[in-house]
Amino acid sequence: MEGYQEANEISLVDLILYCLRRWRWIVVCMILLAGAAGTYKYQATIMDNQLKKENQLKQSRAEKDEEAGVENETIIFEDPVSSAISFSVIGMIGGVCLVCLIFGMSYVMSGKLQDVSNFQQKFGMSLLGVVRKRETKKKIFGFIDRWICRLEEGPCAKIPRNEQIKIAAVNIQNAIRKNPEKKIKRIMLAGTVASNVVTEICEEISEEIEEITFSPYRQIIFHAAALKKLEYYDGIVFIEKKEESYERLIRQEKELALDRNVSVLGVIVC
Numbered sequence: 375m376e377g378y379q380e381a382n383e384i385s386l387v388d389l390i391l392y393c394l395r396r397w398r399w400i401v402v403c404m405i406l407l408a409g410a411a412g413t414y415k416y417q418a419t420i421m422d423n424q425l426k427k428e429n430q431l432k433q434s435r436a437e438k439d440e441e442a443g444v445e446n447e448t449i450i451f452e453d454p455v456s457s458a459i460s461f462s463v464i465g466m467i468g469g470v471c472l473v474c475l476i477f478g479m480s481y482v483m484s485g486k487l488q489d490v491s492n493f494q495q496k497f498g499m500s501l502l503g504v505v506r507k508r509e510t511k512k513k514i515f516g517f518i519d520r521w522i523c524r525l526e527e528g529p530c531a532k533i534p535r536n537e538q539i540k541i542a543a544v545n546i547q548n549a550i551r552k553n554p555e556k557k558i559k560r561i562m563l564a565g566t567v568a569s570n571v572v573t574e575i576c577e578e579i580s581e582e583i584e585e586i587t588f589s590p591y592r593q594i595i596f597h598a599a600a601l602k603k604l605e606y607y608d609g610i611v612f613i614e615k616k617e618e619s620y621e622r623l624i625r626q627e628k629e630l631a632l633d634r635n636v637s638v639l640g641v642i643v644c
Contacts, residue, residue: 384482388489391526392617393477397518404469411465416458423451487619490643497624500549500640502611503542505575506535507644539575542642543582546611549639550586556637558608562589564600566623567615569593575613575644595627604630609637615644 393400481488493501506527513519524531533541550558563576569591580588589607592600604610610631614624624641631638 385489385491388491389478389481391522392481392488393474394522394525395519396473396477397522399477400470400473403473404466407469407472408462408466411468412458412462415461416454419452419454419457423454426451485620485622487614487616487621487624487643490616493641493643497621497628497641499612499628499638500545501643502545502549502640503538503642504530505538505542505642505644506531508535508574536578539578540582542575543579546579546639547583550609553609553637556608558586558637558639560587560589560607560609561639562592562594562604562607562610562636563613564589564592564594564604564610564627565613565615566593566595566619566627567613571615571618572613572644575642579611594630595623601630604636605634607636609639611639612641613644614641 490501490504493499506523546561563572563579565572572591576588576591589603591613592603594601594604612624612627628638
């Protein structure tokens with residue numbers, strides 16, 4: 375029971391970074407809710423002031439008030455602009471809290487691979503490497519994304535993507551040497567994500583380790599033919615994608631490999 379709890383504990387730092395990576399959504403929701411709250415308060419204040427004016431007119435027409443010695447009640451009118459600004463600030467804070475709550479629930483309940491800091495303890499497999507995704511196009515305020523990336527990865531953020539793939543290839547070679555009693559000559563590259571996502575990684579690993587025969591990327595969870603071919607390989611390397619691959623499927627594919635006496639060398643996360 376204790377091991378189960380440790381394996382499923384949530385990293386608060388990773389959760390915060392998960393929300394920070396979606397800062398554009400946070401800004402949009404913040405602006406929308408701030409505008410909605412400010413507009414509502416502005417119109418409500420104008421209507422309230424109008425009602426106060428009508429009440430003031432009714433009081434001024436009451437001739438008996440002055441004769442009876444009753445003073446007219448002083449009516450204070452609110453400034454609709456300042457009221458709208460104060461409500462916009464409240465809406466802005468509420469928008470941030472709401473969208474962060476939604477992202478937090480998605481992080482916890484999605485069942486997808488999120489934090490990789492304790493990967494080996496969690497899945498019982500070596501983490502051979504983490505490959506940063508390639509930036510396909512320049513985004514508006516991309517410097518914020520790069521700052522969040524440096525905040526998340528630290529010094530590793532300066533390592534180029536191709537160098538990260540080479541590091542993963544070196545770790546694969548090291549994992550092969552750790553099994554001297556079992557000669558590994560054929561390795562299957564497998565996982566649960568679409569093959570076009572990891573094509574570049576598979577090709578570069580095959581080029582870096584020429585003495586090993588690598589298979590094309592296969593999904594042994596979803597295709598019976600790929601699972602059947604697993605029996606003809608000595609080892610397997612899984613390539614999974616952060617925030618896309620499901621943890622239960624990663625565990626399932628590991629068990630499928632072990633049941634067929636295929637050495638699980640480790641996992642590359644991209």
